Amino acid sequence: MSAAVQNPEAAGQPLLSVRGVKTYYGNIIALKGIDIDVNEGEIVTLIGANGAGKSTLMMTIFGNPRAREGTITYAGRDITRLPTHEIARLNIAQSPEGRRIFPRMTVYENLQMGAAINKFAWFEQDLERVTTMFPRLKERLHQRGGTLSGGEQQMLAIARALMSRPKLLLLDEPSLGLAPLVVKQIFDVIRELNTKDGMTIFLVEQNAYHALKLAHRAYVMVTGAITLSGTGRELLEDPQVQAAYLEGGR
Known part of the structure; x- marks a missing residue:
């Protein structure tokens, strides 16, 4: 790198x-x-x-x-x-140690939780952005977070944080x-x-x-x-x- x-x-x-x-x-x-x-x-x-x-x-x-x-x-x-x-x-947004995604929620629902802070004002636009950044998440939008691999869960944790448009x-x-x-x-x-x-x-x-x-x-x-x-x-x-x-x- x-x-x-x-x-x-x-x-x-x-x-x-x-x-x-x-x-x-x-x-x-x-x-x-x-x-x-x-x-x-x-x-x-x-x-x-x-x-x-x-x-x-x-x-x-x-x-x-x-x-x-x-x-x-x-x-x-x-x-x-x-x-x-x-x-x-x-x-301010945080992607915490240990990921701490919502395991029973789907990838899509986890991302909704991140966007809730902005009352979903830019949800579709931001969803497109984070799934372009992490294409694996796009393939798994309707899969439960707890069934993802460790790497996919980390991608989801970061993507969820980004859905709030942090500075x-x-x-x-x-x-x-x-x-x-x-x-x-x-x-x-x-x-x-x-x-x-x-x-x-x-x-x-x-x-x-x-x-x-x-x-x-x-x-x-x-x-x-x-x-x-x-x-x-x-x-x-x-x-x-x-x-x-x-x-x-x-």
């Missing part, structure tokens, strides 16, 4: 800004004062080992669990205390457990969403090599804290990152 063209940092206020965020599970601190920015038009990647807190950050941005300290700002608005359903109405797309482990050919297709779609549609993407990914090649900027998380940041290229070439996340991982 070819490297993403490095984007100059967007001027002005970040689209998404996380400042001093601490999240707890009971008395256990999962996020230890996180500072992250995602500028408009960027792909920003967060890498780290299992259990580092990456998915917790994604869920905290969406309001569940709630940040106990710090602030989360989207498009200049403080969303730290907003309920999840209100955050979803602000042109910011949060992707949590989109390549997890998938065959290499499917991983390539998923990453190609992520690149296309950014380069052709100008979509801003915040990507949590264990496949550090491909994620860093794709990213304009990236962060490394270790046990609930950000330990490194830089451009995707800089982190690809960083000896610490190479030793911890890239050796043998290509």
Whole structure:
């Protein structure tokens, strides 16, 4: 896969800004004062080992669990205390870890759930768009989500998120457990969403090599804290990152 063209940092206020965020599970601190920015038009990647807190950050941005300290700002608005359903109405969509599609619903019905946030205003147009992006879904529109392969379920999870026409797309482990050919297709779609549609993407990914090649900027998380940041290229070439996340991982 070819490297993403490095984007100059967007001027002005970040689209998404996380400042001093601490999240707890009971008395256990999962996020230890996180500072992250995602500028408009960027792909920003967060890498780290299992259990580092990456998915917790994604869920905290969406309001569940709630940040106990710090602030989360989207498009200049403080969303730290907003309920999840209100955050979803602000042109933010999430494709969560583990896909979490509706297994008893058909592919078509799952996509309807994504479009409901916009009251189906552009449903047919967006359905055509996502099924062109993922032709396999077009073949399986009337098949139950739970009967799809893992790769097809991941395509459906991303397509469902796209049906809400997000300005910011949060992707949590989109390549997890998938065959290499499917991983390539998923990453190609992520690149296309950014380069052709100008979509801003915040990507949590264990496949550090491909994620860093794709990213304009990236962060490394270790046990609930950000330990490194830089451009995707800089982190690809960083000896610490190479030793911890890239050796043998290509």
